Amino acid sequence: MMLIEETAPAAEALPVAALREHLRLGSGFRIADDSAETAALTGFLRAAVATIEARTGKVLLTRRFRMQLDDWRDRLGQPLPLAPVVSVDAIALDDGAGTLTDLPVESWRLLPDGQRPMILPTGVILPHVPRRGSVTVTFTAGFGDSWDAVPADLAQAVLMLAARYYEDRSFEGSRGAMPFGVSALIERWRQVRTLAGRGNRELRR
Template identity: 35%
Template sequence: MTPILVAGPAVEPVTLADMRSTLRSEGGEDALIEALIRAARLLVEATSRLALLEQTWRLTLDRWPRDRIVRLPLAPLVGLEAVRVHDGAVFSTLDPGLTALDPLSDPPRLLVDATAPEPGRPMAGIEIVVRAGFGAAPEAVPAPLAQAVRLLVARWFENRGDALDDAPMPPDVAALIAPYRRLRLT
C-alpha cells in the first residue's frame, strides 16, 4: 500500500517572513527560501514519518486484510474522507457505517465491517482517502519540528553549493525530530 498525495498542505510550517527574519534576508531570494522551506518540510516528514500539516492522501489495496483491519501508514490522522471499492466496472463509495477509524493507534487503523463488499477486480480494487497532519495552520506543528525545518533551511541557505558532510541529517536537527519519530518494525 503506497500512499499517493492527493492534496498537499495549503501552507508551510514556517512562513516566508519568519525565515527572512531568521536569515536576515531582505527579500531578493524569496523563491529560493520558499523552495528550501518546502524541501526541509519534506525531509522532516520523511525522517519523522509524520505529516506536519494537513494533507490528503489516497491508499490503494488489492483486497481487505483477513482480519479486516487496515493499518494505515500515515500519522497523525485527521480523518477519513472516503473508502471506495471497485465492483468490476466503477468505484463505489462505501457506507461510512461499515468502517471505524482508530486514529490514536500507531499505526492508525481502519476496521472494515465483514459485510463490506470485496473488490470486483484482482488489483487496486480498494481506495482509502485520508487526511493526515497536526492541523491546517503552522501553529499546529509541534515547535521542535518547526524548528527542525528552520535549522535545515538556514543550513542550506548559508551553504549553497558547498559540499556538506555526508551525514544524512545534522545532529541538532535529528535531536529535534527524535522524540516525534515513528518507529517501524519490519
C-alpha cells in the same frame, strides 16, 4: 501500496518570515526580503518539511492523501501510513474491471492514534477485496492548517534543516546528511512503521 499526496501546503502557511529571521541570527548577514529570495526560502522549507515528514511519518500541515492497496493488510484493521489522521473521507473498492463501489460509512470507522491510526470494521472484518481488484482510501492528515499548530520541536527541526539547505545550496552532495541537532529533535516522533498493502492475498492464491 501507492500513496499520493492530493494537496500541498499553501505557501502562506510556511514559516518564511521565521526562516528569514533564523538565517539572520545564524549568519549575521541580512537576508533580502524580496520575491526571488522569498521563493527560494519557500522551496527550502518545502524540501525540509518533506524530509522531516518522510523521517517521522508525521504530516506537519494538513492536506489530503490517497492510498491504494491491492488488499487490506489485515481485514481486522488496516493501519494508515501517516499520522495524525484528521478524517477518512472515502473508501472505495475496485472490482478489477473498473467498477468502483464506495463502502458505506457505517461499515468502518477511524481509530485515531498519534503513531498508527487504523481503519477498523464496525462489524467483524473489513469487506472482501476481489482478487484482481483494489481498495482506495482517501484521508486527510496533519497537525493543522497553520504553522502554529505544528509541535514546537518539529517546527524547529524544519527551520534548522531549511537553514542548512540554504547555507549548503551550492553543494548538492550535502543534502543527504541530516544534522545531529535535527535528528535529536525528531527522534521522539519517529516510529517503526508497518508497511501497508500486502494483506492476506498470498494466502488466497
